[in-house]
Amino acid sequence: MADSQLVEQIKEKCRDVEVDAEQRLVVGPDKLLGLMKELRDTFGFDFLSNVTAADYPDYFEVIYHPCRIRDAAMVTVKTRVDKKRPRVPSVCGLWGAANWQEREVYDLFGIVFEGHPDLRRIFLEDDFPGHPLRKSFPLAEQREYLGG
């Protein structure tokens, strides 16, 4: 859980952000870049440790874990993305660490990162059908179980 005092300060500076019960910052995709820029420039979060996504029944969620080198502080930033048109602004311009991680999310979930300099699949072949980490993509064993 992120330090609640720090989260308070962030909420003060960035009005569009909501804070959930576990001190995580939740923001819409349109306000994401603004928040990330504040985190990096004002609050000193210079180290983007983790970018990933999750598939929930009604939406995709993209999750970021920016950190600070000087004191290893970490916050969680989440944004919800529409399943029918999954697009999120890329944060590659802020942290180079996002480059490959966003490609991985694109490859496995099909979420498009707008503004990414080189958005292409990374693990799977270019013509692989579908996006495996989506819940709608069954594992081979699940397919047999369903009689498919």
Added chain:
Amino acid sequence: MILRLDHEVITEAIPVVGYLHRGLEKLAEARTYTQVIPYTDRMDYLAAMLNNLGYVQAVEKLAGIEVPERAEYIRVICAELSRIASHLLFVATFAMDVGAVTGFMYPFRDRERVLDLFEMVSGSRMTVSYMRIGGVAEDLPEEFLPTLKKFLDDLPACIDEYNGLITGNEIFQARTKNVGRLDPQVAINYGISGPVLRASGVYYDLRKLRPYGIYDRFDFEVPLGKNGDCFDRFVVRIKEIEQSARIIRQAMEQLPEGPIMGKVPKVLRPPKGAEVYHEIEGAKGILGFYLVSDGSNRPYRMHVRAPSFINLGLINEMVRGWKVADVIAILGSIDICLGEVDR
């Protein structure tokens, strides 16, 4: 890796990864929390104990499980042994990569002793699956601590050997000094972690800055480099082997008696909607586990923040402008494990 060249100089390097992609994150969604543990071994298979540790600690956070003291100490001993094993392999393969094939044999001989210790405690040399949610699988056998002590006593002489044969070697130094210098600000921006980051002079070791388990009880140093070149990345890891040995000795001294498994329900169901992201200092860098629970006995989502994957992302910037022979030195000095890159 595809290299675009202008005569002998690299203009672009395009890594093509995914040949070891097994879909572990997807598979984890169809297994119980305990059944996922063997999958974690197979990510960074050169330092399996550390993977186990990161995962079980994440689940313990998720479900609020406490680990008994003896298990914590055993975990530290095994985790640091794993780090030593991984770094010994790095020393061996890096020496071989730059051409010193005999340099491969000496660290591997010593790594065998660590693998023997793992086999003693878990039945397996590499893919150990030794840690469990709430503790460790079994207690240490009788022969373990004396064998470990002998290994640690012999280790300084082994490191002297490596320094004499490899580190101090003129040709090795010519191949690695000032090659592939990594600027610390670039490294931080690209999410580089572990010995690569520390070789560029950045003090960032989670065992010190965000201690997990009982790491705050140990006295050890974090070796830093100055130039961020291949040579520094090599020397930092040699020094880390020494520091890990230091931690293990302290853990052996402080090791208490007691149970090795905490209170864990028969069927583990973390609370619905619970979510955790836990990072540890792995052998290759920061190893993170992101877990989401839906209240069932299987993870709803598991993501692994793999240090080798992220460290490899910078390779293009690092090798541009160098020659082909230097690419091998630079790529080797990052020390990646493909199992972790692809997952």
